Amino acid sequence: MVGKARRARPVSTSKGFPTDIGFTFHCLSSGAGEAAMSRILVLEQPGTPLVSRERAVPEPGPGQVCLAVQACGVCRTDLHVVDGELAFPDQPVIPGHEIVGRVVSVGSGVNIQSGARLGVAWLGLTCGHCSYCAGGAENLCDTPKFTGWQLPGGYADHVVAEAAYCYALPAEAAAPHLAPLLCAGLIGWRALKLAGGGQRVGLYGFGAAAHILIQVARHQARDVYVFTRPGDRSATQLAEQLGAHWVGPSTEAPPVALDAAIIFAPAGALVPLALRATRKGGTVVCAGIHMSDIPSFPYRELWGERVLRSVANLTRADGHEFLGLAGRLQLRTTIQVHPLTAANEALDNLRRGSVQGAAVLVP
Numbered sequence: 001m002v003g004k005a006r007r008a009r010p011v012s013t014s015k016g017f018p019t020d021i022g023f024t025f026h027c028l029s030s031g032a033g034e035a036a037m038s039r040i041l042v043l044e045q046p047g048t049p050l051v052s053r054e055r056a057v058p059e060p061g062p063g064q065v066c067l068a069v070q071a072c073g074v075c076r077t078d079l080h081v082v083d084g085e086l087a088f089p090d091q092p093v094i095p096g097h098e099i100v101g102r103v104v105s106v107g108s109g110v111n112i113q114s115g116a117r118l119g120v121a122w123l124g125l126t127c128g129h130c131s132y133c134a135g136g137a138e139n140l141c142d143t144p145k146f147t148g149w150q151l152p153g154g155y156a157d158h159v160v161a162e163a164a165y166c167y168a169l170p171a172e173a174a175a176p177h178l179a180p181l182l183c184a185g186l187i188g189w190r191a192l193k194l195a196g197g198g199q200r201v202g203l204y205g206f207g208a209a210a211h212i213l214i215q216v217a218r219h220q221a222r223d224v225y226v227f228t229r230p231g232d233r234s235a236t237q238l239a240e241q242l243g244a245h246w247v248g249p250s251t252e253a254p255p256v257a258l259d260a261a262i263i264f265a266p267a268g269a270l271v272p273l274a275l276r277a278t279r280k281g282g283t284v285v286c287a288g289i290h291m292s293d294i295p296s297f298p299y300r301e302l303w304g305e306r307v308l309r310s311v312a313n314l315t316r317a318d319g320h321e322f323l324g325l326a327g328r329l330q331l332r333t334t335i336q337v338h339p340l341t342a343a344n345e346a347l348d349n350l351r352r353g354s355v356q357g358a359a360v361l362v363p
Contacts (some may be wrong), residue, residue, distance in 0.1 A: 037054045040052075040157070041343045043092060047084050057158050059160075063108075064162055065161055066159070072153070074350055075184065078097070080266075094148065094155055095149075096154030096361070097120065097122040097124075097148040099121075099179070100118075100175040100176075103117075118166040120167075122313060123144065123314060124144075124145050126138045137315070138315050177335060178333075179358075180360065181331070182319075188216075189216065191311045194285050198282065200223045201217055202261035205229075205263065206236075206239050208355075208358035210226070210262075218243045224243070225245055225246045225248075229249070229265075234356045238357065242332075250270060258279065259283075264288065272301060278306055280306065285310070286311070287310075334357030337361075
């Protein structure tokens with residue numbers, strides 16, 4: 001069983017799947033005849049702090065794996081779940097869907113070696129037979145289950161996941177740096193594909209997803225225009241370091257019309273601003289699972305064959321495609337690491353907008 005991290009480095013930036021970020025782990029063993037126990041962080045009611053509980057290490061069922069969690073990213077979707085902005089399921093929630101772990105046991109029908117490193121993302125299970133699944137759009141499945149919402153997530157020492165929905169990850173890389181790739185990276189990649197191939201791309205909100213996506217767009221030789229909260233100097237500096245062509249407050253118009261804009265911030269008021277910043281025939285993509293109400297705006301701001309669309313979840317094909325790309329491009333992740341027991345603090349930091357890059361929990 002993986003124990004507590006003895007030391008945490010508050011901010012770390014690394015390139016190319018780093019192999020060490022300065023953590024020391026120790027193993028805990030149970031006495032003879034005692035069931036091995038595992039810590040979980042549980043949301044018992046929306047709008048309340050997570051509480052720490054202990055349970056027996058879960059056993060995987062057929063087609064499943066049990067992972068010892070090495071790291072789990074703190075995603076804004078977790079915050080939407082915790083704050084009650086997404087419908088609360090009929091049972092307590094263990095949040096977390098950017099999970100990196102090692103296999104400790106497998107269920108029947110699973111041919112994965114013990115000790116293999118796997119990643120678990122948001123899409124945890126689909127029906128496989130609805131029209132969307134049959135048509136290659138499993139992200140739109142009629143009856144999906146999502147990790148860290150309807151399925152137990154990675155704010156835990158151990159997690160059980162469907163083996164067919166896991167991703168193989170490099171064994172030598174530092175787990176905390178891999179974690180943000182499993183949602184922030186994946187959803188950013190899908191959003192960029194839906195935005196089209198235009199040269200000038202705007203990113204509204206510069207957090208976990210945008211700081212990864214800008215690296216992909218720059219590799220594609222695109223010009224990236226970054227919009228931050230007014231006065232957010234740390235986000236501005238990070239965007240400049242990562243090669244933004246222009247950085248300005250979200251209330252300001254860019255110096256040229258954009259071919260596409262991707263909105264990561266969950267603020268509906270940004271939609272009219274992004275449409276005004278986008279040329280005729282351009283696309284505005286809303287990349288979050290939740291957004292505040294979009295205010296009314298004149299039709300002329302959409303007219304001119306501009307496209308306004310959302311991104312819903314991701315497919316496993318998206319995941320495999322992006323993770324392969326991340327390794328080839330040696331994508332960097334800037335992270336702030338917290339022990340698992342400080343999950344409420346990490347969520348508060350995200351709520352306040354004080355996270356540079358991505359926050360990651362380590363058991």
